Amino acid sequence: MSATDTPASLTAPASPDAAQRSPWGEVLHSLLRSGTFLTGLFILLFWVVCALFGQYFVPYDPLASDIINALSPPAADHWFGTDQLGRDVFSRVIVGSRDILTVAPLATILATIAGTALGLVIGYFRGIVDDIVSRVLEAFMAIPVVIIALLAIVALGTSKVTVIVVIGLSFAPIIARTVRSAVLAERELDYVAAAKLRHEGALHTMFVEILPNVIPPILVETTVRLGYAIFAVATLSFMGFGIQPPSPDWGLSISSNYGMIGGGFWWTVLFDALAIASLVIGVNLVADGVHGAFND
Amino acid sequence: MVFLGGQVLPGNVGRAILGPFADQRAVDALNHSLGVDRPLLVQYGSWIWNFLHGDMGTSYVFRAPVAPFVIDALGNSMKLALVAFVLVVPIGILGGVIAALNFNRPLDRIISLGGLSVTVLPEFVTGIILILIFGVWLRWLPIAAAWPKGAGFFTQLYYLILPSLPLFLVLFGYIARMARSGMIEALDSDYTRTAVLKGLPWRTVIWRHVLRNALLPTITVIATQTGYLIGGLVVIETLFRYQGIGSLIFTAARGKDFPMLEAGILTIGIVYAVATLVADFLYSVLNPRIRLGAEQ
Numbered sequence: 001m002s003a004t005d006t007p008a009s010l011t012a013p014a015s016p017d018a019a020q021r022s023p024w025g026e027v028l029h030s031l032l033r034s035g036t037f038l039t040g041l042f043i044l045l046f047w048v049v050c051a052l053f054g055q056y057f058v059p060y061d062p063l064a065s066d067i068i069n070a071l072s073p074p075a076a077d078h079w080f081g082t083d084q085l086g087r088d089v090f091s092r093v094i095v096g097s098r099d100i101l102t103v104a105p106l107a108t109i110l111a112t113i114a115g116t117a118l119g120l121v122i123g124y125f126r127g128i129v130d131d132i133v134s135r136v137l138e139a140f141m142a143i144p145v146v147i148i149a150l151l152a153i154v155a156l157g158t159s160k161v162t163v164i165v166v167i168g169l170s171f172a173p174i175i176a177r178t179v180r181s182a183v184l185a186e187r188e189l190d191y192v193a194a195a196k197l198r199h200e201g202a203l204h205t206m207f208v209e210i211l212p213n214v215i216p217p218i219l220v221e222t223t224v225r226l227g228y229a230i231f232a233v234a235t236l237s238f239m240g241f242g243i244q245p246p247s248p249d250w251g252l253s254i255s256s257n258y259g260m261i262g263g264g265f266w267w268t269v270l271f272d273a274l275a276i277a278s279l280v281i282g283v284n285l286v287a288d289g290v291h292g293a294f295n296d
Numbered sequence: 297m298v299f300l301g302g303q304v305l306p307g308n309v310g311r312a313i314l315g316p317f318a319d320q321r322a323v324d325a326l327n328h329s330l331g332v333d334r335p336l337l338v339q340y341g342s343w344i345w346n347f348l349h350g351d352m353g354t355s356y357v358f359r360a361p362v363a364p365f366v367i368d369a370l371g372n373s374m375k376l377a378l379v380a381f382v383l384v385v386p387i388g389i390l391g392g393v394i395a396a397l398n399f400n401r402p403l404d405r406i407i408s409l410g411g412l413s414v415t416v417l418p419e420f421v422t423g424i425i426l427i428l429i430f431g432v433w434l435r436w437l438p439i440a441a442a443w444p445k446g447a448g449f450f451t452q453l454y455y456l457i458l459p460s461l462p463l464f465l466v467l468f469g470y471i472a473r474m475a476r477s478g479m480i481e482a483l484d485s486d487y488t489r490t491a492v493l494k495g496l497p498w499r500t501v502i503w504r505h506v507l508r509n510a511l512l513p514t515i516t517v518i519a520t521q522t523g524y525l526i527g528g529l530v531v532i533e534t535l536f537r538y539q540g541i542g543s544l545i546f547t548a549a550r551g552k553d554f555p556m557l558e559a560g561i562l563t564i565g566i567v568y569a570v571a572t573l574v575a576d577f578l579y580s581v582l583n584p585r586i587r588l589g590a591e592q
Binding site: 146147151154269270281 | 412413416417418419420421424425427428431432433439440524526527528530531534535545546549550552557561564
C-alpha cells in the first residue's frame with residue numbers, strides 16, 4: 001500500500017488516502033493545486049531567471065549609453081525605448097531585477113533569523129523578559145520603516161548592507177511577535193513538559209523541541225515579509241538610498257527619470273513601475289498560497 | 297532615541313556641513329558656534345528644554361529657526377493627509393460593506409482582490425502610474441502638487457487629488473478588508489439573527505445592528521494607519537515635490553540638517569501619539585461595553 005501511495009495521490013488528488021500523506025506532503029500537495037500560488041511562483045521565477053541570466057540574453061548592454069539615440073520612444077530596435085542617456089530600457093528592466101532580488105531576500109532572511117530567535121526566547125521564558133522585550137518591540141513597530149531607514153542611513157551612510165540591516169531589523173519584531181504567540185501555545189504541550197522532565201536545557205528545548213513545531217507560522221510570515229521587503233527596498237532605492245547608480249535597478253531608474261515625464265517620456269518609467277508591481281504582486285500571491293496551504 | 301541617532305552617529309557635524317575640503321579651524325569654530333562640541337547629555341537636556349518651550353533649534357542649512365519650516369510643512373502634510381482620509385474612509389468602509397453583503401460572489405472577489413493588490417504596491421509605483429494616466433496622457437490633473445501662490449481652496453484641492461490617490465489606494469485595501477471581516481462576523485452573529493427573526497426590515501437590521509458592531513475594529517485600523525501614512529507621506533511628497541513634513545524630513549536627512557531632522561521626527565511622533573489617543577477615545581465612545589466598564 002505504501003509503495004503505491006505516492007503515485008496514486010499524484011494522479012488522483014482527491015483520493016481518500018490523502019490522510020496518509022505526511023503533513024508536509026499535504027501542504028505541498030495543496031500548494032501545487034492552488035492557482036494563486038502557481039501564478040505567483042511563475043512571476044517570481046520569471047524575475048529570478050532574469051536576475052540570474054538576464055545579462056546573457058538582453059539585446060543591449062544595460063549600462064551602455066548612446067546619447068544620439070537618447071529618449072527615443074519604443075520601436076522595433078528598442079522595444080521599450082531608450083532613457084535620457086540612450087540606454088535601452090528593455091535591457092535595463094530585465095537586468096534591473098538583480099539588485100532588488102538580492103537585497104530583499106537577504107533582509108528577509110536576517111529578519112527571520114533574528115525574529116525567530118527573539119520570539120522563541122520571549123515566548124519560552126515569558127514573565128518579565130517577555131514584558132520588557134515586547135514593549136520595546138511594539139515601540140519599534142510604531143515607527144515607519146522609511147523613517148528608521150532615513151535615520152540609519154544618515155548615521156551609517158548609504159549602502160546595500162545598511163539597507164539589508166535596517167529592513168531586517170525593522171521586520172524582526174513582527175516575526176518575533178508571530179513566533180512568540182506560536183511558542184506560547186506549544187510550551188503548554190506534553191512534549192515540552194517531557195523535555196523539561198528529562199532535564200533538557202532551555203536552549204535545547206527551544207531550538208530542538210519547539211522550533212520544528214512552529215515552522216509553519218514562521219514560513220508563512222517569512223513569505224509575507226518578503227513582499228514587504230521588496231516594497232521597502234524599492235521605495236528606498238527610489239528615495240536614493242541603498243542601491244546606487246549606475247545599477248539598472250527599477251526604483252533607481254524611476255527616480256532618475258520621473259523628473260521628465262511631464263515632457264511625455266512615459267516609457268522611461270512605466271516599464272520599471274510595472275516590473276516592481278508584478279514582482280510585488282507575484283510574491284504576495286505566493287505568500288497568499290502558502291498561508292492558505294498551512295491553514296486548510 | 298531620534299536625538300541619539302541624529303547626533304551621535306554621524307560624527308563631525310561641522311565637517312558634514314562645510315565639506316571635506318574645509319579648513320579644520322573653520323570646522324572647529326562652526327562646531328563650537330552650533331554647540332555640538334558640548335557633552336552629549338548637556339546637548340540633549342537643552343534640546344528637550346528648548347523644544348518644550350517652542351524653540352526647535354536652528355537649521356544648519358538655512359541658518360534660521362526650524363520651527364516655521366516645520367509648522368508650515370506640517371500644515372501642508374495635514375492638508376494632503378486630510379484629502380486622502382476624507383476620500384478613503386467612507387469609500388473604504390463602503391467597499392468593505394458591499395463586499396461583505398455579496399460574500400463570496402464576484403463583486404466581493406473583485407473588491408477584496410483589487411483592494412489587496414493595490415495595497416501591496418509601493419506608493420511611488422502607483423503614484424507614477426497614476427501620474428502617467430491622469431497627468432501625462434489624459435492631462436486632467438497637474439503632475440506636481442505646487443499650486444500658484446495664494447490659490448483658493450478649490451485650486452489647492454485640485455492640485456492635491458493626484459498626490460492623495462496613491463495614499464488612498466494603499467489605505468483602501470486595509471480599511472475595506474477590516475470593514476468586510478467585521479461585517480461578516482456581525483452578520484453571522486446571534487443578535488443579527490434575533491433582529492431578523494423579530495421581523496425587523498433588512499435595512500434596519502443592517503443600519504442599527506450590524507454596521508455599528510462591524511465598524512468598531514475598523515476605527516482602530518484607521519488610527520494605526522496614521523503611522524503608515526507618515527511613512528507614505530515621505531515618498532509621496534518627494535514624488536510630487538510637495539513641501540510637507542515628509543519631504544522636509546527627507547531633505548533634512550540628505551542635507552544632514554540634524555536640528556531640522558530631529559524637530560520633524562519629533563513632530564510626527566507627537567502627531568502619531570495624538571492620533572492613537574483620539575482613536576482610543578472614539579472607540580470607547582462608540583463601544584458601550586467599554587464605556588460602561590469605565591463607569592463602574
